[in-house]
Amino acid sequence: MIRIFTAMNTPLITLNDINVRLLNNNLFENLSLIIGKGQNWAITGKSGSGKSVLLQVIAGNTAVNGGSIDYHFISDINQQQITNLTTFHRFIAFAGAKHHFKTLSNTSDLYYQQRFNSSDSEDALTVLEYLQAVKVNTHIEPYWTIEKILPALKLNDLADKQIIKLSNGETKRLMIAAALIKNPVVLLLDNPLTGLDVQMRAYFNNLLSQIASSGIQIIMATSALEIPDTITNVAVLEEGELQTFTATEFKAGKHVLEAKPVINAEGLKALFTASDANNVYNDIVSMANVHIRYGDKLVLNNINWNIKQGERWALLGHNGAGKSTLLSLINGDNPQAYANNIVLFDKKRGSGESIWDIKSKIGFVSPELYQYFPTDNSCLQVIESGFYDTLGLFRPSSKARAELALEWMKALEIEKYARQLLKNIPASAQRLCLLARALIKNPALLIFDEPCQGLDDHQQQHFKSVVDTICSISNVTLIYVTHYQHEIPDSVTKVLKLEKGEVV
Template identity: 55%
Template sequence: MPLTPAPFISLNDITVHYLGQTLFQNLSLNIYKGEQWALVGQSGSGKTSLLKTIAGRYNVVNGSIAHHYYKEYLQTHQQKEGVFTSRHLIAEVGQKHNFRNLSTNLSNFYFQQRYNTTQAADAPLVASYLSAVADAASTEGYWDYERVISTFQLEPLLQIELIKLSNGETKRLLMATALLKNPLLLLLDNPLTGLDIQTRTDFDNLIAAIAASGITIIMTSSPTEVPAAITHVAILEKGTITATNPRSDYRPDRISTIPVFTPEAGELEALLSLHKMHTFQSIVRMEDVSVSYGKKQVLQNINWQVLPGERWALLGQNGAGKSTLLSLINGDNPQAYSKKLFLFDKKRGSGESIWDIKSKIGFVSPELYQYFPSHNTCLQVVESGCYDTLGLFRKSKADNADLALRWMRLLGIEKEANIPLKNVSASSQRLSLLARALIKNPPLLILDEPCQGLDQHQQQRFIHLLDTLCRSSDTTLVYVTHYPEEIPDSVNLVLHLKDGKVTNNSILA
């Protein structure tokens, strides 16, 4: 008769409150040694909240969480000095980093800092950051400094400031940092977001290696990207676990979905007609543009022209130079002044201000999401797009607030209008930033991984809206993604970067 596996962690009829809301009520989940779990479900179903509850960040008002691994650890390890709780045996990788500046020891980075050489130097180097984490680790084990560098291919990044890492490079560093702590429980919140195709392909092997090292994994995931090394899947819906399955019995097509959204054509036309589109001969023109930081060449001899009404896909692996290229266009990179760069028919640095440029661009990116102030309500965040500011720092105008609410309604997030950005789900935060980019119907939309963190329904809703917008206007689009299947039908041109060089500039097949 097979032995029953030992329990690892048990959630026993827990009720969880946060900011006056009930997140879970009478929720139970038992995880045993040797199991690796994925939490799946639609956006807002409670996946991230459940991770935070397990980590001890939310208040369990009824029921209990039994950390069996913690009790076992205390029986086999000498009692450490000071307070040592179950949280010391847990590592988390969330949607945002918490890096700190050297001068202030605060997480007060700002969006453009990575492109400003003198200000970027206030961020620690990757090597020193990893060393500090390794020195402070409360446990020792398999994952040491050399192993994480090798596993996550961090050697080329060691002498680079944290702030200069791409979104995908940052995710790899956060994973490495978590493993340096040699936790018994690793909590991963959508770890595949922001990773290029090759890194996502390698992720199955990584999960298997982590599990083999004795670490238990609980991760959130999209229904279609559950790694093969995961042994069990829990399906959440509106704060309730509706099913738990062994990985072999899991079927992503059984998760309830919402019909594809069709935007109200009349309302979209009305919104687009509120802002008259300017006429330009050229939107972007680059001639032999190169960008370096010290000895590191980020972009090399880029020649690219974007004409009005064109829709481009900007593709490339993590660290290929995509974000730097976009920073030149969006007015965030001071190196633009010395380059042969023309924006909206004017050479950069010929007298136009950054605000002149930003007034013509709607922009969203993972970095903007990382650094956007979160104290404003979602409605204020969207309205701030009318003024090109990161948040609303002036008195709201009634007509702009009404306009913001209409765009939120098109994206299905009007219910979050009066809730602070920091208190809504990650998907609602991202959709608020998308609405902020769309609100002024700009001549140029730069959408850098806009579907990160959105569930399948929300992605379909946004892509459909974007295609409808492109059919109904002359908006120029630059679209960045690591998921080719996500590229809107309206996109028919591609610029592909590799190691800072253009490898393909053509019509999208």
């Protein structure tokens, strides 16, 4: 039995010997934790350790199979004679790793390429409309109003923008804003810094302090390397057990990036045989004076970019700088490519090539692809679908290609999930499956848009080494997007930086 006590005498939430069983696996057994009033907690640990599940348990979204959870703050609220009190759910707000945006009619989910299709992209709420639709708690006079939240989350300039058009980092800020506007007693955040650029991460550190000062207690899952200043206590999950520290104790410990893993170069070379990367192209990408506009908004302005075969580029820029739009022109997802001077794989766009011709030469992964990718296939099927550039496998599996998918899973250390459904494995393993999907057809061009989101230190270092090894044994071309300098592979030698839609 694991019994954890804190220094605080007055509890806010107590987990009493809880058991959580998922897919016939005991994730937590007899796990106990007391979260005291005035404490803000960070939950950290390796990928797959159960950080997100523990947040869902506290939120009441995942049931416990044994033990109990006490929400002591409900008694305080009852003492204030609140009427029409239902359950603790009203007083807990959760901002998760994925959004669930709907169309204007609220009848269907938004889809992956919708943001780039001008007519369909209008079938979505604006940022302001989305926040106005959030049900606000009335148990207290709200401190966090829309008028206060828009500037606090730097959403003022995005208020009239359709939510489908937001960048990954902008979407993250909107989800946090929607949780905050409920004025909860407890705010649960699942990796809130993921997808935010350097400046926004620093700003968000201060914002969390403001949120805590307003009387809201924070419980967040995060990397051990990113513990905000307002955090008072840290819980470390490992193999179903919990260790707790004060934030001062934790930060004084040794929490550093792992050493660079040793990669089986010969094994990767065998996987990368018959690679399209070894076909000869003059220009992988050539853009001349590219402009992209949505209504009155100029998203990309006068972009000139030439990528030769075998070059390895980092594409950098703040949230909303235009990186995703630029990549959509290369990956065949943006119809405005036809109205611009763009050459891909030595062929001008609009000269007769199909989108599928382009996609067949590209291995692609992005936060948006992860957000919208269907999860009802097995992991092997998801990876095999990379051969066909479909969001899932819609044909009978090929034995040879399924075996190759398994070899890629081994290369990325996720083979134990091979026959599990994508939706039933940890988020980090889901992301690695999509990375394997991008690699499996050995394309001429790899586009990795924030590929290390959600990966722990070991997974990040391992994947980075896999990328560098592939670059060393082939003529593959690489475009790599990240907000973290340490994630950029050593093989990257060129940089394109965007600021407000222009090259700087």
